[in-house]
Amino acid sequence: MSxxxxxxxxxxxxxxxxxxxxxxxxxxxxxxxIVQVWRRATEAxxxxxxVACAEQEIADAxxxxxxxxxxxxxxxxxxxDRVHQALQTFDPEGKYDAVVNVQGDLPTIDxxxxxxxxxxxxxxxxxxxxxxxxxxxxxxxxxPNVVKAIAAFGGGRVARALYFTRTTAPYGDGPLYHxxxxxxxxxxxxxxxxxxxxxxLEQREKLEQLRALENGMVIAVALVDGVPLGVDTPExxxxxxxxxxx
Numbered sequence: 001m002s003x004x005x006x007x008x009x010x011x012x013x014x015x016x017x018x019x020x021x022x023x024x025x026x027x028x029x030x031x032x033x034i035v036q037v038w039r040r041a042t043e044a045x046x047x048x049x050x051v052a053c054a055e056q057e058i059a060d061a062x063x064x065x066x067x068x069x070x071x072x073x074x075x076x077x078x079x080x081d082r083v084h085q086a087l088q089t090f091d092p093e094g095k096y097d098a099v100v101n102v103q104g105d106l107p108t109i110d111x112x113x114x115x116x117x118x119x120x121x122x123x124x125x126x127x128x129x130x131x132x133x134x135x136x137x138x139x140x141x142x143x144p145n146v147v148k149a150i151a152a153f154g155g156g157r158v159a160r161a162l163y164f165t166r167t168t169a170p171y172g173d174g175p176l177y178h179x180x181x182x183x184x185x186x187x188x189x190x191x192x193x194x195x196x197x198x199x200x201l202e203q204r205e206k207l208e209q210l211r212a213l214e215n216g217m218v219i220a221v222a223l224v225d226g227v228p229l230g231v232d233t234p235e236x237x238x239x240x241x242x243x244x245x246x
Contacts, residue, residue, distance in 0.1 A: 003122045004098030004186060007047045009114070010086055011037055012072075012079035013104035014054030019233050024058050026237055028107055029244045032061045033231060036107035036244065042067075044114035046100055052086030078208060079103070080183075084194045087187075099190055101183045108243045109182075109228040117182045120158050120220035127189035127217040130161070130209065131180040133227045141176055142168050147207060149179040151221045161219035164207050178227050183209075189217060 024034040059069035070086040120129035132149040144166040151159035199214040
């Protein structure tokens, strides 16, 4: 496999959120959060940016901002399925050979981090790429909500993912890495991934990426300098407003 030459960015978004209702439309500095995420993804300059929308209200917000919105089935089980369906609708001929999946609740994501998750696909052996940052806060080492990426970087910035887990791992002295849920898929890898049934360890850890590893797909992890702010609560939303408000 060669380096992808024609990538596209897809941001999956849906209104359902227990802790922050109507999250994609939450106002951040005068714009809906999903529009802020779309702007960050556009700034990355990788390729066209689509928003895969489970509801019409999200599509309307993106269209009003000048973006491309694709409506998807609201009952799809995951963001990966939403990305895949939107891409099939937008590009049924398969013109785009890779897709960068950016979460719709990362309004302060650095455009450089979005570019970083695309770069590991320069290696023809890699099917999927993702991000991680070294854990610096002691409480995150044992927090099961902080997913750890198990990889041996050896002083480099990109490594093969060996596992992902909610427990504290690996054992012994040395850094732990906080997994960041941005992904780049080769187009064929995404097609294969969404066709696979949920896997045993995926269901046990509640981590979708383990489906790929259990089925022999190669995931590379790129190191970045910090974890972007994910907006899940009203407190997170206020922090995002402060960051983007300057």
